[in-house]
Amino acid sequence: MKEFTLKYGCNPNQKPSRIYVADGSELPVEVLSGRPGYINFLDALNGWQLVRDLKKATGYPAATSFKHVSPAGASIGLPLTETLARIYWVDDMDWKNFSPIACAYARARGADRMSSFGDFISLSDICDKDTAMLIKREVSDGVIAPGYTEEALEILKQKKKGNYNIIQIDPEYVPAPLEHKEVYGVTFEQGRQELAIDDSLISNIVTENKELSEEAKRDLKISLIVLKYTQSNSVCFVKDGQAIGVGAGQQSRVHCTRLAGQNADNWFLRQSPQVLGLPFKADITRAERDNAIDVYIGEEYMDVLADGAWEKIFTEKPAVFTREEKRAWLDQMDGVTLGSDAFFPFSDNIERAHKSGVKYVAEPGGSVRDDAVIETCNKYGMVMAFTGIRLFHH
Numbered sequence: 001m002k003e004f005t006l007k008y009g010c011n012p013n014q015k016p017s018r019i020y021v022a023d024g025s026e027l028p029v030e031v032l033s034g035r036p037g038y039i040n041f042l043d044a045l046n047g048w049q050l051v052r053d054l055k056k057a058t059g060y061p062a063a064t065s066f067k068h069v070s071p072a073g074a075s076i077g078l079p080l081t082e083t084l085a086r087i088y089w090v091d092d093m094d095w096k097n098f099s100p101i102a103c104a105y106a107r108a109r110g111a112d113r114m115s116s117f118g119d120f121i122s123l124s125d126i127c128d129k130d131t132a133m134l135i136k137r138e139v140s141d142g143v144i145a146p147g148y149t150e151e152a153l154e155i156l157k158q159k160k161k162g163n164y165n166i167i168q169i170d171p172e173y174v175p176a177p178l179e180h181k182e183v184y185g186v187t188f189e190q191g192r193q194e195l196a197i198d199d200s201l202i203s204n205i206v207t208e209n210k211e212l213s214e215e216a217k218r219d220l221k222i223s224l225i226v227l228k229y230t231q232s233n234s235v236c237f238v239k240d241g242q243a244i245g246v247g248a249g250q251q252s253r254v255h256c257t258r259l260a261g262q263n264a265d266n267w268f269l270r271q272s273p274q275v276l277g278l279p280f281k282a283d284i285t286r287a288e289r290d291n292a293i294d295v296y297i298g299e300e301y302m303d304v305l306a307d308g309a310w311e312k313i314f315t316e317k318p319a320v321f322t323r324e325e326k327r328a329w330l331d332q333m334d335g336v337t338l339g340s341d342a343f344f345p346f347s348d349n350i351e352r353a354h355k356s357g358v359k360y361v362a363e364p365g366g367s368v369r370d371d372a373v374i375e376t377c378n379k380y381g382m383v384m385a386f387t388g389i390r391l392f393h394h
Contacts, residue, residue, distance in 0.1 A: 048169055051122045054076055107241070108242065195228070220339060237337070
């Protein structure tokens with residue numbers, strides 16, 4: 001297949017639309033089901049690069065959940081804990097025996113289930129039955145993987161009445177070293193972003209604390225790989241092999257940090273006894289539960305606790321999760337890593353990161369205020385590495 005005709009471009013009025021390789025060679029993808037659109041392919045091809053890099057850097061199968069050309073979540077295939085299985089809504093499945101690639105997707109989808117609603121999935125490894133069963137029950141636009149077992153393909157083809165987008169990519173495909181993009185009739189050309197994210201990139205530790213465990217190194221590399229394929233400005237929080245908060249596309253870096261930090265906080269708050277014990281009605285869907293939890297742990301909690309509202313969601317009225325109770329729970333979060341795609345211009349980013357349990361930081365360095373940023377890291381006993389490399393992505 002040398003070209004694929006799309007239904008339309010970014011919006012329905014943008015026609016015609018297609019994908020093809022400029023030199024006339026075969027496309028590296030095959031559409032096995034559905035009719036992917038313009039944004040679907042943007043998500044699929046960016047997500048595929050992300051999971052490919054994650055597996056290369058860590059050795060683990062990887063998955064990502066993309067929405068609007070940025071990852072809502074990404075993870076390597078570490079086993080689930082009972083708590084994670086509960087907050088990711090897979091505790092009714094045989095989660096203890098999930099394959100590594102299924103664990104990776106459960107974690108990627110579960111990190112920010114609100115943002116992952118209607119995602120496009122990328123898998124580093126062949127999609128198996130476990131992963132297909134997970135995908136089948138979620139609201140999703142499609143999936144890209146290097147292959148599918150017969151059983152998995154049959155399961156996925158049942159989604160959306162047979163119209164679910166299933167793409168197979170050639171894992172051996174190597175694109176041209178120069179890439180092009182056209183804006184307003186003007187063609188841009190640049191070398192592809194092929195920077196290897198490895199231990200050498202985080203070896204320049206500039207803080208007093210220089211102790212980096214192997215797990216911390218792994219998580220720092222994961223954060224940088226996620227940033228490599230996230231719309232800039234961007235900041236990524238990682239914990240135990242998975243992104244738990246992504247702040248993308250913000251003009252102000254501290255806004256990126258606040259957004260990513262809030263997402264990380266929400267991930268941890270979902271594990272609190274107050275949230276795990278919420279008495280949901282039996283007929284409430286997973287998406288409705290996600291929405292209710294998001295409101296319950298936020299400042300607009302009365303939207304779900306007011307009389308006439310809670311009865312539609314809960315079997316009994318939950319107690320307010322007070323600001324003090326939330327802060328006390330969040331104070332237990334520790335060992336989080338933080339990556340930034342460009343330098344922190346002010347120490348306020350570190351102050352905000354500290355509130356979300358950040359212990360390890362990777363950023364390019366090069367700000368005139370580096371000394372103030374380092375000083376703030378030292379105040380909290382953080383370890384910070386200067387990568388010397390910016391990771392903007394547009």
